Amino acid sequence: MPVYLDRDELIFHADDVHPDARFSLAFQRTLRIPDDGRDHPLPPGLGRFPLRHVEDHADRLPQGWVTRGGVMFPMYQAEAMWILFSGGGYPFAVKIAAGKINAVSGERWSPGLNRDPQDYCVLPEQPWLDGYAVERGVIRQFVAMPLGQGYTAEEQLTGAAEWGGVQIVAYPMKAERWEELRRRRAKEMRVYAMRAPMVAESAAMGLAPGGRMRQVIVRDRRPLDVWDQRHGLRCHVAILNSADWAAATGSPAPQPPVSARDYTAAGLPWYDYYAEAPAVPGAAALASLKSVAALARERHGDAGDLAEPVPVQRVLRIGQTPGRAVTSAF
Amino acid sequence: MSDFGAHVRKAREAKLTQDRRYSLRQVAQRIGVEPAYLSKVERGETAPPGEETIRALARELDEDTDVLLALAGKVSSDLKEIILRRPRLFADLLRQLKQAPDHAILRLVREVKDGDW
Numbered sequence: 001m002p003v004y005l006d007r008d009e010l011i012f013h014a015d016d017v018h019p020d021a022r023f024s025l026a027f028q029r030t031l032r033i034p035d036d037g038r039d040h041p042l043p044p045g046l047g048r049f050p051l052r053h054v055e056d057h058a059d060r061l062p063q064g065w066v067t068r069g070g071v072m073f074p075m076y077q078a079e080a081m082w083i084l085f086s087g088g089g090y091p092f093a094v095k096i097a098a099g100k101i102n103a104v105s106g107e108r109w110s111p112g113l114n115r116d117p118q119d120y121c122v123l124p125e126q127p128w129l130d131g132y133a134v135e136r137g138v139i140r141q142f143v144a145m146p147l148g149q150g151y152t153a154e155e156q157l158t159g160a161a162e163w164g165g166v167q168i169v170a171y172p173m174k175a176e177r178w179e180e181l182r183r184r185r186a187k188e189m190r191v192y193a194m195r196a197p198m199v200a201e202s203a204a205m206g207l208a209p210g211g212r213m214r215q216v217i218v219r220d221r222r223p224l225d226v227w228d229q230r231h232g233l234r235c236h237v238a239i240l241n242s243a244d245w246a247a248a249t250g251s252p253a254p255q256p257p258v259s260a261r262d263y264t265a266a267g268l269p270w271y272d273y274y275a276e277a278p279a280v281p282g283a284a285a286l287a288s289l290k291s292v293a294a295l296a297r298e299r300h301g302d303a304g305d306l307a308e309p310v311p312v313q314r315v316l317r318i319g320q321t322p323g324r325a326v327t328s329a330f
Numbered sequence: 331m332s333d334f335g336a337h338v339r340k341a342r343e344a345k346l347t348q349d350r351r352y353s354l355r356q357v358a359q360r361i362g363v364e365p366a367y368l369s370k371v372e373r374g375e376t377a378p379p380g381e382e383t384i385r386a387l388a389r390e391l392d393e394d395t396d397v398l399l400a401l402a403g404k405v406s407s408d409l410k411e412i413i414l415r416r417p418r419l420f421a422d423l424l425r426q427l428k429q430a431p432d433h434a435i436l437r438l439v440r441e442v443k444d445g446d447w
Contacts, residue, residue, distance in 0.1 A: 003442040010442065055443050069445025100447075167447065236447045 003235045005071055008048040012092070012233045014172040020182075021172040023087030023123055025094075027051070027073055027237075030130075031260040032080040033141055035211035035293035036307045041315045042130070042213065042271040046258065049073040049081065052249055054238060060248045062201045070236030072165075074245035075144035075205050078292065078306065079257045082130040082142065083166075085123050091173040091181070092123040093220070093227045098142065098207035099154025100163045104133045104217055106285030108158070109167060111232070115224050118280050120171075125218040125277055132209050132289070133217045135282040143210035143292050144239060152206030156289050164206035166237040174228045203244035209289045210306075214272065216279040260310045269314040334401040339372035341391040361386040378402035 004011040006024075014021035028045035051071045058066045065072070075081065083096065093113050095102065100109035105119035113120050121129055131139035132153060145151035147164040155161050173181070245253040264270075290298070293306035345352040358368040361383060370376040378384065384402055388395040399406050413420040 003444070005442050053442065067445050068447040069443040070447075071442055163447070234444050235442055236445060 003233050005051055005053060008051045009086075010051065010071065010168075010235055010237075012170045012235075014170075014228070014231050014233060017172045017228055017231045018090065018175040018178055020088060020090045020178065021092075021175070022090060023085060023092055023170070025168070026084045026086070027166075028082045028084050028128075029254065029257060030080050030082050031258065031263050032078060032143060032306075033211035033213055033260060034307060034309050035291050035303070036309050037212070038309075039138055039212045039214050040270070041312060042215065042273055043080070043082075043260065043263075044268070044271065045082070045084065047254075049075070050251070050254065051237075052251075057248050061199050062204075064201070065204075065238050068236045068238065070238065072238040072240050072248075074240050074242040074253050076242045076256055077144060077146060077205075079144050079242075080141050080210060081144070082128055084128050085121075085126060087124060089124050090178060091222075091226070092170045093120045094123060094126075094168065094170045095120045096129060097167040098132075099147075099152050099158075099165070100167055101153045101157055102283075103129065103131070103142075103286075104280060104283065106132070106153075106157070106283030111169065112229055113171060113224060113227055115220070117283065118220055120220070122218055122220045122222075125275075127273075128215075129217070130213055130215055132286040133280060133282045134209070134212070134287040134289075136279045137214060137216050138282065139213050139215045139217070140209035140286070140289070140291060141211050141213055142207045144205045145208040145292060146202065146241065147204045147206045148202065151208040151292050151295055153209060153286070153289055154206055157285060161206070164204045165239050166207070168235045168237065170233045171227045171229050172231060172233075173226050177226045199240065199244045199248045203241045203248075205239040205241055207239070208292045209286070210292055216273075216275055216277060217282075218275070219278040219280050221278070259305070261308065264310050264312055267314065269316045270312050272315050272317045274317055334378045334398070334403075335372045335374040337393075337398070337401050338387060338391070341393055342372075345391065357387075357390055361390055378404075381407060 002013055004013065009024045009026045011022065011024045027049040029047050029049055030045060031043040033040040033043055051073050054061060054065055054070055054072050095113070097103060097109050102109065102119045104121065105114070105117045107119060131141040134140050148161045152164065154163060240248060242253040293303035296306060297303045342352050342357055354369055355365045358365040363379065363383060371379060381399065381404060384398050385395055388398045396406055
């Protein structure tokens, strides 16, 4: 039941369930949307974050990271990201947690799938995930903050700063269900996604809730027993402060992210994704979280540029074949 | 016409249909060579350029650098360095993998280790 790393993409391949049971997942750099209480359109993808095997850099990382295994990538403080799912159409149920807090249900990490409330994304219907599901059709963007400062969803909900990073488990559809589906849909199949010094524990980053964005987390309309829960594929993804990336890996960190203001001022577009799929309602626990800007305001009396409004003028509407721009131009 | 030259010409001309900046002259200028030289390379009348120029061409044409280097009969200097650091290990590994299908190679070298979390 392997998970591979190939050119900064995680490839989940449940080949012992079915040769077609495969999808890939990448972490996309993006603009941090203003945390100003308004619902924003989708920002673009500005290229993949570099992913590295944790074990390749074991001698420079805290022992706890090595024990968890998996991969890691760098983020700057207050930088945003989204998760891009791509594949050939084989259905998967994918649980995503940040700091072991489920990004869809707000509950603590548990193995297996739950339907009430739904605690996973369904592929291929879900092309991407940009943040925590706080309301039906609204997420709060994933924004990186240093673990231990109280901003992350994990710290707000559990009071502890233990995990940070991202945790993923993916369950493929049962092979016999897929064969049925494939026969039924033989003519409809399509590709769906376009869209030296020891590093200290303090380099660990977690994900905190940022600004609000319009995004549907698709409700699963299939019966729960279509998913093959005996064959889950797991991966732990650590997030390392970009300032420590070079020390850990010997490779330079990516350039600091472009600001939403500069991007918009350059006349570049944002996106609105139109999907008719039904949405999960969002989690009360996640809706109760304080955003990074709200906490900064409470603590320092000022949210700095976190809440600075950006006059978005160009919004491209994209439809059933998601064409959200993914570029490495920044 | 060499495989390398033909491939570069096809990739450049495909871009030229969308964007006039991909004329022979402009591409040559951006990668730092004379247009006449790039023309000869594309027609296979001269040997492929050095690694740095091929890297610049790959960036310019959105091509995979390793594939372009391979078409020119070259191996990237960073790969050479990796092999030279542990020559016996990598020579054995590559010989063993010579006949292996792609999915087996992918499984061997890219699997992510799962741990305790």
